[in-house]
Amino acid sequence: MKATVYVTIKENVLDPQGTAVQGALHSMGFAEVEKVRIGKYLELELGDIDRSEAEKRIKEMCEKLLANTVVEDYRFELEG
Amino acid sequence: MKATVYVTIKENVLDPQGTAVQGALHSMGFAEVEKVRIGKYLELELGDIDRSEAEKRIKEMCEKLLANTVVEDYRFELEG
Numbered sequence: 001m002k003a004t005v006y007v008t009i010k011e012n013v014l015d016p017q018g019t020a021v022q023g024a025l026h027s028m029g030f031a032e033v034e035k036v037r038i039g040k041y042l043e044l045e046l047g048d049i050d051r052s053e054a055e056k057r058i059k060e061m062c063e064k065l066l067a068n069t070v071v072e073d074y075r076f077e078l079e080g
Numbered sequence: 081m082k083a084t085v086y087v088t089i090k091e092n093v094l095d096p097q098g099t100a101v102q103g104a105l106h107s108m109g110f111a112e113v114e115k116v117r118i119g120k121y122l123e124l125e126l127g128d129i130d131r132s133e134a135e136k137r138i139k140e141m142c143e144k145l146l147a148n149t150v151v152e153d154y155r156f157e158l159e160g
Contacts (some may be wrong), residue, residue, distance in 0.1 A: 006121055007121075008121065008123075018122075021122070021145070021146070024145055025141060025145060028144060028145065030137065030140075030141055032126050032127040032129055032137065033124055033125070033126060033141075034125040034126065034127055035123075035124070035125035036122060036123070036124050036125075037122070037123045038120060038121070038122050038123075039120070039121040039122070039123070040118060040119070040120065040121060041086055041087075041088065041118070041119040041120060041121040042098075042101070042116060042117070042118050042119070043088075043115075043116070043117045043118075043119070044113055044115070044116050045113070045114040045115035045116075046112050046113060046114065047112040047114055049112055057110065057112065060110075061105060061110055061113075064108065065101070065104055065105060065108065066101070
């Protein structure tokens with residue numbers, strides 16, 4: 001079972017890293033970039049567990065470690 | 081036009097951040113996690129440009145700033 005987790009900064013929370021990248025892109029001539037938000041992308045290989053169990057476990061991992069749910073949202077996809 | 085960019089570490093390159101997260105998950109009792117790879121997830125809002133132009137520009141941004149193509153791969157999706 002493979003899980004892909006996306007952790008993004010909540011819409012109403014400032015993203016200084018995104019702002020810095022946007023500034024860099026502008027100074028390189030990419031003036032069309034209006035906004036940049038940066039998040040994390042995680043690929044997890046899980047052992048041989050069934051889908052509903054995997055779903056429960058990944059949710060728990062996100063809540064406890066992978067995302068800071070005060071300022072970040074997460075979503076995930078399971079495959080295999 | 082909105083672009084979503086995924087930057088991942090190449091398969092044959094070590095990912096110490098992923099290894100650290102895997103270790104943390106193990107020590108928290110998530111023994112089923114066999115491998116963790118961590119990448120970046122970027123959302124870019126582009127102005128009113130057409131799809132083929134956006135594709136060319138995003139590719140250029142990735143090559144020049146967003147990804148280090150020596151050790152990272154990138155892929156992107158356009159929407160809108």
